[in-house]
Amino acid sequence: MKIGVLASGRGSNLQALIKAWQEGRFSAEFVAVGSDHADAMALKRAEDAHIPQRAFPLKDYSSRKEQEQAILEWLQESGVDLLVLAGFMRVLSPHFLKELNCPVLNIHPSLLPSFPGLHAQRQALEYGVKVSGCTVHFVDEGLDSGPIILQEAVPVEPGDTEETLAERILKVEHKLYPEALRLITAGQIKYDKKK
Ligand code: GRF
Numbered sequence: 001m002k003i004g005v006l007a008s009g010r011g012s013n014l015q016a017l018i019k020a021w022q023e024g025r026f027s028a029e030f031v032a033v034g035s036d037h038a039d040a041m042a043l044k045r046a047e048d049a050h051i052p053q054r055a056f057p058l059k060d061y062s063s064r065k066e067q068e069q070a071i072l073e074w075l076q077e078s079g080v081d082l083l084v085l086a087g088f089m090r091v092l093s094p095h096f097l098k099e100l101n102c103p104v105l106n107i108h109p110s111l112l113p114s115f116p117g118l119h120a121q122r123q124a125l126e127y128g129v130k131v132s133g134c135t136v137h138f139v140d141e142g143l144d145s146g147p148i149i150l151q152e153a154v155p156v157e158p159g160d161t162e163e164t165l166a167e168r169i170l171k172v173e174h175k176l177y178p179e180a181l182r183l184i185t186a187g188q189i190k191y192d193k194k195k
Pocket of ligand 1: 173
């Protein structure tokens with residue numbers, strides 16, 4: 001399986017995936033790491049792991065549509081047959097998903113369908129839930145709405161801030177995403193559109 005990754009920032013999930021792969025926990029090839037930010041730490045992490053990486057800053061394009069098209073063509077040229085979103089802060093268009101025509105995964109820091117979209121940890125704290133967590137899911141045309149692959153709950157502690165909750169959830173993300181990749185690359189996950 002040829003894996004492409006899109007990430008906008010820090011790339012700690014990308015790092016967890018690279019580490020699991022280097023440890024032989026799943027067999028695949030990382031062929032492309034792309035970002036919409038030239039200074040994304042994720043690109044540096046890819047470079048350090050000798051994975052082809054490229055930035056697609058919006059300023060280089062006349063529109064978001066053109067930027068997305070450039071990303072799409074690069075992933076296609078790289079032969080990607082599984083796309084992993086790791087903190088990629090853009091919603092991919094229906095055109096992109098149709099043209100790429102391969103499974104796309106995302107990780108989200110809440111127990112979906114609760115708290116989709118931005119600031120999931122803040123939403124959880126504002127709501128007052130006692131348990132939150134993270135979700136690995138297939139990406140469809142909606143916002144954080146595709147079929148769920150794995151979820152794990154994380155307690156919300158009294159006195160939590162957005163930062164402390166995010167940190168507790170992130171530790172679990174770093175375990176859950178590699179596990180999802182292991183299951184997918186081993187052919188143990190079947191995607192039937194809804195589930
Ligand atoms: C993670 O919390 C992930 O769930 C969300 O964006 C964040 C990315 O963090 N989609 P990182 O860039 O992987 O460190």
